[in-house]
Amino acid sequence: MxxxxxxxxxxxxxxxxxxFMIAFCHCSSNV
Incomplete structure (x- = not known):
């Protein structure tokens, strides 16, 4: 290969x- x-x-x-990492960072910053 x-x-x-x-x-x-x-x-x-x-x-x-x-x-997933971007969504996780957004959720963390919103909380």
Whole structure:
């Protein structure tokens, strides 16, 4: 498995992780 394939296959996981962290930060700052 080359780097490009790995990045493409994990891109969705990274996006979900970033979205989760952003939502978590927003919730923490609101509280």
């Amino acid at each position: 080359d780097a490009t394939t790995w990045i493409l296959s994990s891109d969705s996981m990274i996006s979900i992780f970033l979205a």
